[in-house]
Amino acid sequence: MDALDPERLAADLAALGGRGRCWVAYSGGLDSSALLHALTLAPLTRPLGAIHIDHGLQPAARAWRVHCREHCRALGVRFVARALALSPPPGESLEAHARAARYRAFGRVLGRDELLLTAHHLDDQAETLLLALLRGSGVHGLAAMPGCAPLGRGRLVRPLLGVSRSQLLDYARRHRLDWIDDPSNEVLCHDRNLLRHQVLPLLRTRWPAAPTTIARSAAHCAEAAALIDRQAGHDLAAVAGAVPGSLSVAALAGLECAARRAVVRLWLRRQGFSVPGRARLERIVTELLAARADASPVVAWRDCEVRRYRDGLYALTPLPMMPDEVLRWSPGAALILPQGLGELQVTGVEVALEVRFGVGGQCRPRPGGSRRSLKKVFQEAGVAPWLRPLVPLLFVAGTDRLVAIAGVCGCHQRDAGASGRLRWSGHPWGALGVFREICEVGRATGGLGAQ
Numbered sequence: 001m002d003a004l005d006p007e008r009l010a011a012d013l014a015a016l017g018g019r020g021r022c023w024v025a026y027s028g029g030l031d032s033s034a035l036l037h038a039l040t041l042a043p044l045t046r047p048l049g050a051i052h053i054d055h056g057l058q059p060a061a062r063a064w065r066v067h068c069r070e071h072c073r074a075l076g077v078r079f080v081a082r083a084l085a086l087s088p089p090p091g092e093s094l095e096a097h098a099r100a101a102r103y104r105a106f107g108r109v110l111g112r113d114e115l116l117l118t119a120h121h122l123d124d125q126a127e128t129l130l131l132a133l134l135r136g137s138g139v140h141g142l143a144a145m146p147g148c149a150p151l152g153r154g155r156l157v158r159p160l161l162g163v164s165r166s167q168l169l170d171y172a173r174r175h176r177l178d179w180i181d182d183p184s185n186e187v188l189c190h191d192r193n194l195l196r197h198q199v200l201p202l203l204r205t206r207w208p209a210a211p212t213t214i215a216r217s218a219a220h221c222a223e224a225a226a227l228i229d230r231q232a233g234h235d236l237a238a239v240a241g242a243v244p245g246s247l248s249v250a251a252l253a254g255l256e257c258a259a260r261r262a263v264v265r266l267w268l269r270r271q272g273f274s275v276p277g278r279a280r281l282e283r284i285v286t287e288l289l290a291a292r293a294d295a296s297p298v299v300a301w302r303d304c305e306v307r308r309y310r311d312g313l314y315a316l317t318p319l320p321m322m323p324d325e326v327l328r329w330s331p332g333a334a335l336i337l338p339q340g341l342g343e344l345q346v347t348g349v350e351v352a353l354e355v356r357f358g359v360g361g362q363c364r365p366r367p368g369g370s371r372r373s374l375k376k377v378f379q380e381a382g383v384a385p386w387l388r389p390l391v392p393l394l395f396v397a398g399t400d401r402l403v404a405i406a407g408v409c410g411c412h413q414r415d416a417g418a419s420g421r422l423r424w425s426g427h428p429w430g431a432l433g434v435f436r437e438i439c440e441v442g443r444a445t446g447g448l449g450a451q
């Protein structure tokens with residue numbers, strides 16, 4: 001039987017259940033050309049399609065897209081192409097950026113119950129484990145690529161992880177396939193290419209089954225990683241903090257170190273953040289946990305900041321800069337805040353308003369109650385010091401009359417000049433449940449003295 005057997009492919013896919021379209025990630029290279037061809041011969045229970053991503057990085061990119069479209073037409077397969085406009089942020093490699101953008105584009109194409117099939121094979125799996133090993137990864141990294149994982153509304157499936165590159169080449173030659181050779185696959189300054197062209201061939205001269213045995217190690221690591229995650233899932237439930245999505249510092253400190261690290265890794269992954277390297281992870285489970293209650297420690301990396309407030313540990317997308325402008329606001333229209341801080345809407349207020357950030361002052365949160373410093377009000381509302389400079393403070397325009405702290409409370413005072421309701425929506429911390437969506441705008445309390 002062929003290593004790349006259409007009947008077996010169909011059976012493997014049928015075992016996944018469902019009837020949504022099965023999309024091949026079709027670059028036009030040898031591997032995905034062989035996969036697509038084999039699938040056209042397979043008795044599939046799902047309709048077949050092909051997606052090509054045009055990264056626009058090589059002069060020939062347009063010609064590749066045309067090649068893929070023509071081949072799909074000849075095979076009678078539905079074809080979709082997506083062009084990417086890539087601009088990697090400073091510090092991120094073009095390859096990593098292109099890969100992330102590619103998977104985002106795949107994710108957007110996938111409908112509910114649909115599958116995306118990539119042509120990753122046995123040698124790719126061995127290379128992935130070796131790359132992880134050279135980065136010093138633990139079992140999660142050494143598990144390399146899973147055969148099936150969620151992607152967008154569907155799933156990412158790698159049906160060729162048991163098939164070697166030479167078997168794919170045999171298949172392609174036997175069926176006289178026509179594929180594209182991407183010259184960037186030959187460039188030895190890319191780590192993966194160096195492993196592919198020099199390291200693995202050398203290993204195979206001594207250990208001919210090296211790719212197979214290395215890929216087997218990846219499967220052992222995947223099993224170990226799943227067991228660790230299962231235990232970490234139980235621990236995670238036990239150390240959940242009072243605020244949704246946070247962890248309790250005291251409960252986490254009660255776990256032994258390896259369990260703490262496993263919990264933090266799982267906690268970050270479940271929230272869609274990347275897992276930091278060992279040094280940062282160590283700082284989270286030691287420094288952050290040991291910090292004084294009034295300190296504002298932070299451990300930050302590419303897409304995430306882990307911060308502490310009181311007994312809670314929070315994972316957040318990096319906090320925006322504090323807006324330094326005063327925003328004039330005529331009630332009636334919504335006010336779009338800068339830095340992705342969401343939107344304010346006010347009802348019942350007639351006078352012109354102003355929004356400021358990060359200023360001090362005093363507020364009377366309850367009519368007839370005493371005045372308190374903003375710091376005190378924030379403390380009572382449980383707003384962490386690192387969030388406070390980003391909370392919109394509402395003033396009557398051109399005055400120092402503070403009438404509301406968005407998401408927290410109204411400020412009541414005689415001659416407030418404004419009273420109504422303030423809605424703050426669309427800010428990035430909705431899931432934390434720290435801020436109320438609606439709060440009052442200060443109203444006159446009578447006889448208590450202006451602020």
Ligand SMILES: Nc1ncnc2c1ncn2[C@@H]1O[C@H](COP(=O)(O)OP(=O)(O)OP(=O)(O)O)[C@@H](O)[C@H]1O
Pocket residue numbers: 024025026027031032051052053054055099117118119120124192
């Ligand atoms: N431009 C593309 N359009 C559609 N599918 C692609 C494209 N590039 C790669 N793929 C899919 O991804 C598989 C792996 O490709 P490749 O080995 O070049 O990826 P990589 O850059 O190493 O990253 P990763 O392995 O994480 O996808 C291919 O077999 C193919 O199925």
